[in-house]
Amino acid sequence: MRWTQTLIPTLKEVPVGTEAVSHQLLLRAGLVNMLTSGVYSYLPLGLKVLRRIETIIREEMNAAGARELFLPCLQPIELWKQTGRDQVLQEIMIRFKDNRGREMCLGPTHEEVITALAKNYVQSYRQLPLTLYQIQTKFRDELRTRFGIVRACEFIMKDAYSFDRDVEGLERVYQKMYNAYQNVFKRCGVDVHIIAADSGAMGGDVSHEFLALAPIGEDEVALCGGCGFAGAGALWAEGGGSCPSCGKALTKQVAIELGHIFQLGTKYSQAQGAMFLDEDGKLKPMIMGCYGIGVSRLIAAVVEKNYDDNGIVWPREVAPYDVEILPLTGEDAEGRALAREYAETLEKCRFEVLVDDREESPGRKFHDADLIGIPYRLILGARGLKEGLVEIKERRSGRVLKIRKEDIMLRLPGILRDGFPEKDEDAGRC
Amino acid sequence: MRWTQTLIPTLKEVPVGTEAVSHQLLLRAGLVNMLTSGVYSYLPLGLKVLRRIETIIREEMNAAGARELFLPCLQPIELWKQTGRDQVLQEIMIRFKDNRGREMCLGPTHEEVITALAKNYVQSYRQLPLTLYQIQTKFRDELRTRFGIVRACEFIMKDAYSFDRDVEGLERVYQKMYNAYQNVFKRCGVDVHIIAADSGAMGGDVSHEFLALAPIGEDEVALCGGCGFAGAGALWAEGGGSCPSCGKALTKQVAIELGHIFQLGTKYSQAQGAMFLDEDGKLKPMIMGCYGIGVSRLIAAVVEKNYDDNGIVWPREVAPYDVEILPLTGEDAEGRALAREYAETLEKCRFEVLVDDREESPGRKFHDADLIGIPYRLILGARGLKEGLVEIKERRSGRVLKIRKEDIMLRLPGILRDGFPEKDEDAGRC
Numbered sequence: 001m002r003w004t005q006t007l008i009p010t011l012k013e014v015p016v017g018t019e020a021v022s023h024q025l026l027l028r029a030g031l032v033n034m035l036t037s038g039v040y041s042y043l044p045l046g047l048k049v050l051r052r053i054e055t056i057i058r059e060e061m062n063a064a065g066a067r068e069l070f071l072p073c074l075q076p077i078e079l080w081k082q083t084g085r086d087q088v089l090q091e092i093m094i095r096f097k098d099n100r101g102r103e104m105c106l107g108p109t110h111e112e113v114i115t116a117l118a119k120n121y122v123q124s125y126r127q128l129p130l131t132l133y134q135i136q137t138k139f140r141d142e143l144r145t146r147f148g149i150v151r152a153c154e155f156i157m158k159d160a161y162s163f164d165r166d167v168e169g170l171e172r173v174y175q176k177m178y179n180a181y182q183n184v185f186k187r188c189g190v191d192v193h194i195i196a197a198d199s200g201a202m203g204g205d206v207s208h209e210f211l212a213l214a215p216i217g218e219d220e221v222a223l224c225g226g227c228g229f230a231g232a233g234a235l236w237a238e239g240g241g242s243c244p245s246c247g248k249a250l251t252k253q254v255a256i257e258l259g260h261i262f263q264l265g266t267k268y269s270q271a272q273g274a275m276f277l278d279e280d281g282k283l284k285p286m287i288m289g290c291y292g293i294g295v296s297r298l299i300a301a302v303v304e305k306n307y308d309d310n311g312i313v314w315p316r317e318v319a320p321y322d323v324e325i326l327p328l329t330g331e332d333a334e335g336r337a338l339a340r341e342y343a344e345t346l347e348k349c350r351f352e353v354l355v356d357d358r359e360e361s362p363g364r365k366f367h368d369a370d371l372i373g374i375p376y377r378l379i380l381g382a383r384g385l386k387e388g389l390v391e392i393k394e395r396r397s398g399r400v401l402k403i404r405k406e407d408i409m410l411r412l413p414g415i416l417r418d419g420f421p422e423k424d425e426d427a428g429r430c
Numbered sequence: 431m432r433w434t435q436t437l438i439p440t441l442k443e444v445p446v447g448t449e450a451v452s453h454q455l456l457l458r459a460g461l462v463n464m465l466t467s468g469v470y471s472y473l474p475l476g477l478k479v480l481r482r483i484e485t486i487i488r489e490e491m492n493a494a495g496a497r498e499l500f501l502p503c504l505q506p507i508e509l510w511k512q513t514g515r516d517q518v519l520q521e522i523m524i525r526f527k528d529n530r531g532r533e534m535c536l537g538p539t540h541e542e543v544i545t546a547l548a549k550n551y552v553q554s555y556r557q558l559p560l561t562l563y564q565i566q567t568k569f570r571d572e573l574r575t576r577f578g579i580v581r582a583c584e585f586i587m588k589d590a591y592s593f594d595r596d597v598e599g600l601e602r603v604y605q606k607m608y609n610a611y612q613n614v615f616k617r618c619g620v621d622v623h624i625i626a627a628d629s630g631a632m633g634g635d636v637s638h639e640f641l642a643l644a645p646i647g648e649d650e651v652a653l654c655g656g657c658g659f660a661g662a663g664a665l666w667a668e669g670g671g672s673c674p675s676c677g678k679a680l681t682k683q684v685a686i687e688l689g690h691i692f693q694l695g696t697k698y699s700q701a702q703g704a705m706f707l708d709e710d711g712k713l714k715p716m717i718m719g720c721y722g723i724g725v726s727r728l729i730a731a732v733v734e735k736n737y738d739d740n741g742i743v744w745p746r747e748v749a750p751y752d753v754e755i756l757p758l759t760g761e762d763a764e765g766r767a768l769a770r771e772y773a774e775t776l777e778k779c780r781f782e783v784l785v786d787d788r789e790e791s792p793g794r795k796f797h798d799a800d801l802i803g804i805p806y807r808l809i810l811g812a813r814g815l816k817e818g819l820v821e822i823k824e825r826r827s828g829r830v831l832k833i834r835k836e837d838i839m840l841r842l843p844g845i846l847r848d849g850f851p852e853k854d855e856d857a858g859r860c
Contacts, residue, residue: 006497007560009551033547035502036532041547042500044562050500067436070472070480072465073503073567074584096526098583099571102466106536117463117471121439130437132474137503137567141529153528154504 001321002357006044010368020216022303023148025312029372031299031320038145038153040296045372048320048352049299050156054135056187056317057158057293064180065173066131066160071113073137077103079112083271088201092140106139111202111268111290114161118286119274125165128276128286131173133160135295147216149296150256160291163269165278170287174206174263177291181210181259188298189315190305192258193221193230202260202290203267210259210293214304217254224250258298264288312373313396321354322346322416324374328362328381335380338390342378342408349413370395376416378408394420431751432787436474440798450646452733453578455742459802461729461750468575468583470726475802478750478782479729480586484565486617486747487588487723494610495603496561496590501543503567507533509542513701518631522570536569541632541698541720544591548716549704555595558706558716561603563590565725577646579726580686590721593699595708600717604636604693607721611640611689618728619745620735622688623651623660632690632720633697640689644734647684654680688728694718742803743826751784752776752846754804758792758811765810768820772808772838779843800825806846808838824850 009030018024026032031046042050058068077095080086086093086105094106107113114132122130135158142153149155162173178194185192190212197209211221211230220233226248235244236252243250268274269285278284306313314320325342327335336357343353354374356365362381369377379391390408392401392415399420403411415421439460448454456462461476472480488498507525510516516523516535524536537543544562552560565588572583579585592603608624615622620642627639641651641660650663656678665674666682673680698704699715708714736743744750755772757765766787773783784804786795792811799807809821820838822831822845829850833841845851 004556005495007499007551007562033550035504035543035546036506039502039504041502041543044497044499047498047500065435067474068477069437069474070477072469072471072584074465074469074569076466091529094526094528096524098524099521099573113465113471116465120463121437126434132437139504143529154502 001353002355004357008045008368008372009043010371018148020147020150020300020304021307022150022216022300025303025307025371026148026300029312032149034148038142038151040149040152040154045320046299049302049314049318050295052318052320053188053295053298053302054158057135057184057295060180060183060187061133061158061160064131064176066133066162066177068134069132070134070136071107071110071117073106073139075105075107075113077105079116080105083112083268085112085201092142094139094141108138108140109157109202109292110134110136110159111161111264111288112272115268115272115274115288118161118163118269119272122163122274122276122286125276125278129162129164129169129173131160131162133158133291146218148300150216150300151218152296155297156295158293158295162289162291163274164287164289165276165284167265167287170263170265170289174261174289177261177289178208181261181291181293184293185210185212185258185298187317188302189318190258190298190301193223193255195221195230195232197232197260199262202262202264204262204264204289206263208261209257210261211255211257212301212305213253214256214301215254216300216304217256219255219257220252221255222250222252224248256297256301256304257294258301259291259293261291262289264290307373310367311371314373314375316375316419319373319375320352321374322351323376323378323412324354324356324369324372325378326356326362326365326369326380328365328379329385333382334385335382338380338385338405342412345409346412346416351413351416376412378412431783432785434787438475438798438802439473440801448578450577450580450730450734451737452580452646452730455733455737455801456578456730459742462579464578468572468581470579470582470584475750476729479732479744479748480725482748482750483618483725483728483732484588487565487614487725490610490613490617491563491588491590494561494606496563496592496607498564499562500564501537501540501547501566503536503569505535505537505543507535509546510535513542513698515542515631522572524569524571538568538570539587539632539722540564540566540589541591541694541718542702545698545702545704545718548591548593548699549702552593552704552706552716555706555708559592559594559599559603561590561592563588563721576648578730580646580730581648582726585727586725588723588725592719592721593704594717594719595706595714597695597717600693600695600719604691604719607691607719608638611691611721611723614723615640615642615688615728617747618732619748620688620728620731623653623685625651625660625662627662627690629692632692632694634692634694634719636693638691639687640691641685641687642731642735643683644686644731645684646730646734647686649685649687650682651685652680652682654678686727686731686734687724688731689721689723691721692719694720737803740797741801744803744805746805746849749803749805750782751804752781752806753842754784754786754799754802754807756786756792756795756799756807756809758795758809759815763812764815765812768810768815768835772842775839776843776846781843781846806842808842 033041192210222236224243227246266285327339329335463471652666654673657676696715757769759765
C-alpha cells in the first residue's frame, strides 16, 4: 500500500482535550477520528489493527470450540422484560419507539437474544454443549465517555455464550475460555491480571475479570509483590493492605478491564424458559456462561502498553503493517523504484507493506514512521544506495541492520516473521 | 467442521408467513433467524455466506483503488441539518435524544459523515483522488419490511465514497466502480441489468442501478429482447412498450435493486464546506460520488437465482463450505473415520469442510445436504466402502463420480477448485 493512496492523517500536535496517552497517539497516528464525543470512526490504519485483533480473537474462540454468528443490534424491549434487565440496564440503554409503535432498544449486550435463540433451536441434551460468539458493535448511552475509544457510546465487543447440560460442562467451557482469554491478551502484547470478580448486572456466582494495569484504568486491583496474588481493589481496604494468601503488603493500582467471564447458571434460561430434555427424560433449564472482550478498548490498552516518547510501538501480531518502506530520495530516483519492487515481492509473500511515497523530508518520514509504529522499517537513502546498502530498523529496540541491497529479499522476510537476528548471521528467507 | 459441533438448525416445514423462496430457504437451511419482524440474526452458516460475499466485495473494491474504513452508526442530527437530509430521510431515520440531551440518529447512509471526515483531512489537490468504503450495519425504520433480509430494519451495506478534483476524475472512478460492481455480481452468481436511474434522495445527475430479475423485486425494469437494452420500468409506459434504440417490443419485469452508484457532484461538499486548494491556488468544493451494495440483500438475491426444488444451490465462490462429507454408516465405523481423515487433509489444503456427523438416517442427511446446498458432497456409504468406492456428487448438476477411496485426495481438491471434470480422466491434485 502506498501512503499517498490511502488516508493516514498524522498530526504533529497533541489534540486538545485529550488526557490518555493512547487516545492522543491513536488520534495523532491517524487511526481513529472523533465524530462526536464518545463516537469514533476507524480510519484505514485503525481498521487494520482492529481486524488483526479480531483475527486473534476468532482463532482463539474457534480453537476453544466456540462458533461464530452475528446477532442484531435492534432488540425488542419485550425480550428484556422477561429478565427484568430493561430496568437494571435502563440508564445506559438506548431506547426508542419505531414507526410501528414497537418499543425497541440498541443491544448493550446479548444474553436475552442468544437465550431466545437457544430456546428456539435446542430441545435435547444431544445438542449440548454449544458455545456461540460474535464480534459486534454495541451501544451504551454513557454520560461520562472517557479516553477516546476506551469508554465510548458505540464500541466493538466479542461476546460468547455457552449452553450446557450441567455445572461440570459449564466449568469445562469456562476453563477453556479462561485459557483462550490468556492467549488473546498475550498475543496482543498486553499483560493481564486475572481476579475473581463481582457478577453485577450479569448475574451468576463465579466470574473473573481480565485487567491490564494502566493509568487510564477505571478499576482498582490489589497486587501482592510477594506471592503474585491479584485481587479486586476493595480487598486492599478489607484486608488492611495485606495479602490474604501470604500476609505480605498489597499495593493498589489502577487497571483497565479488558475481559470478563461469568458462570451465569440458569438466571436467563429460567427467566426465558430455555429448557432441554435430558437423558433421563426430564425437562431442565440450560446452564449458561457468558464471556466478553472489549475489542475496541483492547486497541487502546495495546497502545498504553506499547509506546515510547516518539509514538506507538505495535507488537508484531497486531501491527497494521508488517513493514514500512521509506524511500528517502527524490521522485523517480532509485529508492522509489526499489521501494515498489520490494513491496511487490513482499506482498507476494503475504506480508502487509506500507510504502511512504510522499514527497516529504526524511525528517518528517522518520517522525511519522516512529509515530505510527510499524515494527520494522526499510530505509532507502540516497547515500546508502550509492554504496549499495539499505537499512532495516526495528521500531522497538531501535537496532539497525545495514544490508547489501541485493540481499534484502534473502534477509527481510525472515526478520519480519521471526524478529531481528541475535547475531547478524541469522536470517530466514521468503 | 462437524455438524454436531455447530448450529445448523434445518427445518422440514416451510415457515408460516413467508412468501419469498429465498426467505423460506434461508430459514429452512438454518442460515438466518428472525428476532422480530425486519430484524434477523445470522446463524453460523449464514454468517459464512455473508463473509464470503464481503470478501468478494473487498477484493473488488481494493482492486478499484478504494480504501476501507469503518464509520459509526451513531450520528449527531446536527450534521444532517447541514444538508437538509434530516428532513428528506425523516420517515426512515431512527432518532433519539441521548442522556446528555444530544439529538442523535442511527445512520441510514453515510454521505454526511464521510464528507465531514474529508473536510477534516483533505486540504490540497495533492491528497486527491481519494475513495473510501466500509461494510457496515445500517438502520432504516421500515414500516413495510418484506421478504426476510431483503427489506429489513437492520441490514448490511457496502458504501463507498469518492472525492475528486474535477469531473473527469469523478468519471474515471465512477467507471472503475461500475466495472467492479459487474465483477462482484458475476462472482456471486447473479446476472444483473444495469439501468440509468433517478438519483432520488442522494442527489446528483448521473446514476446507475444494478438490478437482478426476481419475483421478490420491488423495482420494474423494461427489457428489449431485440438489442438487449434495459431501462427503468417507467420507460415501458412512456415509450408505448417499444424500445427507444431499436423500436422492438419491450417487456416489463420485476427486479431487485442490488447496487446503486451516483455521481453526486458538489451537493454534499458545498453544503458542508468540504473544500480543497487546487493547483491554481483556488479553493474548490470536492467532486463526490457514492456507491452502494446491499450486502445482506445480495445473499437473498443469490438464493433467488440459485435454487431448485430441493434447496439452495450455492455458487462456488459464496458457498458456506466447499464440500460436505456424509458418512452414512453407524458410529465408529469406517465411514466416520474416513470422514475425519478426509476433512483434516482438505482443511490443511485450506478448503472449508462440513462433516455431517449426526446420527441421522441417510435419507435425512441427503435431504439436508440438498437443502443447505454445498456445491460438492462426498458420500461414504457402507455398501460402496465394502467395494472400496466413494461417491462425489455435484449439487448443481446432480452428477455423480464413483472413485476408489485411495484416489480421493488425488481427485477431490481439483474438483473443488475447478469443478467437475468434463470427462472422468480430468482432475487436479491438492
